[in-house]
Amino acid sequence: MEDVAQSGTKPRSLMARMLANVGWLVGGKAFGAICSLLYLAILTRSLGLKDFGHFALIFGTSQALIAIAGFQTWRTVVRFGVKHIHEGDWSGFGRLSMMAFLLDVLGAVIGCVIAYIAFYEFATELDLNPRLVDTAFWFNVAALWALVSAPTGIVRALDRFDIAVYVEALVPAGRLIAAAVIAVTGPDLVLFLIAWAAIDLLEAAVYWIVARWLCPQAIQFKFLPRAFEARHENPGLVKFFGITYISATLEAIFKHGPLLAVGYFVGTSAAGVYRLAHQLAQGLSKLSGLLSRAAYAQISRARVSADLTEFRKLASQTTRLAAVGGALVVIAVVTFGGHLLALLGGEDFRAGYAILIPLVLVSSIELASVAFEPVLHSTGHARLSLLARFVTVLTAAVGTSLLVNTYAEHGIAWSLVIGAAVGYLVMGLLAVVTLRKIQSGETTQTAL
Structure with a gap:
């Protein structure tokens, strides 16, 4: 697991290693983005506006449940796993990985219970067609059991983003093929949902096979009985896991809650328009997710293996790169956004342009802040990122309550911008203060 350049033995810089990972992810996500736009x-x-609205609500609910019940165990595997890998402690890494697997299973079970309550008790509030309730529930069950959080963390901790690209390409490619076949043979909402569920389950199986192939010495069933010993072998794990789980839940509420709010306050058709605008905003802002994945793993690794100067340099360079990327995304969407919506969904969806602009601003703000959370997590200050997430969600919720009755879905979208901007300022300030405290502490130790 030595980080050496392909052409020699000189170690690559931290930024070069992260950009290499981003390069792999960009290639995979470019392919995925094209497939996503097509399907x-x-x-x-x-499906048309109404049925696509139903699809959006069902799919959006599954994404919210995955985020809430999934525990985001990949963060724990990366945060503590890189140290085991760096030291060659494969037994410790194996117990940590198997603990994450068991937590994923627990999350899937809890998520199924929540899904049952959501669809069988609140389908009317979501304006969901009664004939789709059973399908929606089983689709969410499949999505929950297709969680790939633990194996994703394993592959990222091992710094094998190249392999992850090929695995994750299965979903957009599979969805495109399935969508084309279903559209030709007879469009049906239920068939689309069945295909999406089957493809997600396939990706989960392949991800675990790949994780086992990359690290057979750690990914073994023999570590299951002693998996939870990882709590004691990794000081601070329980606290970190709890904080990151709550933080991920708040992030899920911020990302997926607005779609459900549109369905509740405005209606299914509006939810369809919102979903397409949101999907396009996310598709055009994929760089945020790419940098986040690469930055999280590389910054965690840097905190273990690099000095403070290199660590700070990586965080600063990542932030500047992300800010430029965010600005380019906003310019592109302002120029071409309305035409893209009409091209994808037809003229009925062009109205989503007024929603697309604020949603892209949100994605760009998230992109600009991509290095803040990894810095706080890797330095043992995950609770500060949780505070920032809470402020973000609270601000957006207050904004929604004030604007939704007057501006409907547009008010919800602009409330997200306000929340994201406030959250950016808070988390950025906390990250800067944390880095200065670390520098001051290490300088004092050196002087002593």
């Missing part, structure tokens, strides 16, 4: 166009034009 979205097929979906919207095949």
Whole structure:
């Protein structure tokens, strides 16, 4: 696991290693983005505004449940696993990985219970067609059991983003093929949902096979009985896990809650328009997710293996790169956003342009802050990122309550911008203060 350049023995800089990972992810996500735009166009034009609204609500609920019940164990595997890998402690890494697997299973079970309550008790509030309730529930069950959080963390901790690209390409490619076949043979909402569920389950199986292949000495069933010993072998793990779980839940509420709010306050058709605008905003802002994945793993690794100067340099360079990327995304969407929505879904969806602009601003703000959370997590200050997430969600919720009755879905979208901006300022300030405290502490130790 030595980080050496391909052409020699000189170690690559931290930024070069992160950009290499981003390069792999960009290649995979560019392919995925093209596939996503194509199958979205097929979906919207095949199903129409109303049925696509139902699809959006069902799929959006599954994404919210995955985020809430999934525990985001990959963060724990990366945060504590890189140290085991650096030291060659494969037994410790194996117990940590198997603990994450068991937590994923627990999360899936809890998520199924929540899904049952959501769809069988609140389907009317979500304006969901009664004939789709059973399908929606089982789709969410499949999505929950297709969680790949633990194996994703294993692959990222091992710094094998190249392999992850190929595995994750299965989903967009599979969805595009399935969408084309269903559209030709007879468009049907239920068939689309069945295909999406089957493809997600396939990806989960392949991810575990790959994790086992990359690290057979750690990914073994023999570590299951002693998996929870990882709590004692990794000081601070329980606290970190709890904080990151709550933080991820708040993030899920911020990302997926607005879609459900649109369905509740405005209606299914509006939810369809919102979903397409949101999907396009996310698709055009994929760089945020790419940098986040690479930055989280590389910054965690840097805190273990690099000095403070290099660590600070990596965080600063990542922030500047992300800010430029965010600005370019906003310019592109302002220029071409309305045409893209009409091209994908037809003229009925062009109205989503007014929603697309604030949603892209949110994605760009998140992109600009991509290095803040990894810095706080890797330095043992995860609770500060949780505070920032709470402020973000609270601000957005207050904004929604004030604007939704007057501006409907547009008010919800602009409330997210306000929340994201406030959260950016808070988390950025906390990250800067944390780095200065660390520098001051290490300088004092050196002087002594």
